[in-house]
Amino acid sequence: MKTLWLVRHARPLVAADCCYGRLDVAVDPQATRQAARSLHQALAALQQGCVIRHSPLRRCEQLALALQGLDASFTSTADARLLEMDFGHWEGRHWDAIGEETIAAWADDLALHAPGGGESLAHMLARVNSALQDARAESAEHIVWIAHAGVARCVQWLLGHGAALPHSTQWTLPAPRYGQWMRVGLPP
Template sequence: MRLILVRHPSPQVTSGTCYGRSDVVVAPHEMAAVRASLQASLPAHVPVYASPLRRCADLARVLAQDLPASTLIYDKRLAEMDFGSWEMRPWHAIARQNIDAWAANMAHYRPGGGENVLAMAARVEAFLHDLLREQHETVVIICHAGTIRLLSALQAGLPLEETALLAATSAHKIAYGATVVVDF
């Protein structure tokens, strides 16, 4: 199965803000630019899956119409990590000791009391397991950088904790509106 993973457009959030699970919006011009860039490159008549967070759901809805998609399914397991009390706070306002504690225990530390990377990896793995049972040839998934890194890391077939660490420590090089293709 080929997964075409699409990162959402740039949200309306001040640079340097932690906004994992927060449901932030995308400016109309950003949405239009990403939509236009993806229209010609994505296959038609394939299922489209998306995080229910607006920055993904809104893009998925317009792309599903453009393609047209065979189905459009929102799945909460594709949402970005929940950073708890860190959500919508500037990264520089979060105590350095807390960021260091997270860096020292990437898989298990719960930033801001929210979700840890291992828990996120478990829900993304459960989504992937269910998806693979459906035996589609190709699907489009509109989601977040963290979700894309986890889906890419799951391709290696490592134990879940190693997968979580691989995703958490991989360099973040996924641009807004970019696509990553992963074959399973």
């Protein structure tokens, strides 16, 4: 069975209570280098090659470039389907400033509501599912996605629930910590 590595970018340089989804924020350079070194060690231990894709946001691209800087054989390709959720006009705002009532409206219709006029979870699930189908068709046994917490949660949901749409009480899936990863089996 193929293995999909869901790698999360290093810690972004934003306030902890900031909604930053698709906001193209910088990341801690030292944390990015450390994440690249750890990922390089794990990938170098594989007996076969891997395919690496990354979100085009700079926090993911920087990790992909740092990994390539350690080993030129690790090349990656940007894939817009691996972007984090688009939170529209919520982007860059503190969660408290968005307002509890507004966030509750999103939670009431988690799958179909587009927070901040951005992107619904249903749309995000569809684009991640498209990337997942392409990953299944890859010839490599190891596929590495350098992406975001939301993408990791979408993959887990899709592998466990298929096309069903989640309710907010079901959206409790784990995600890798900054600069870390999780591996999931990718059935054909």
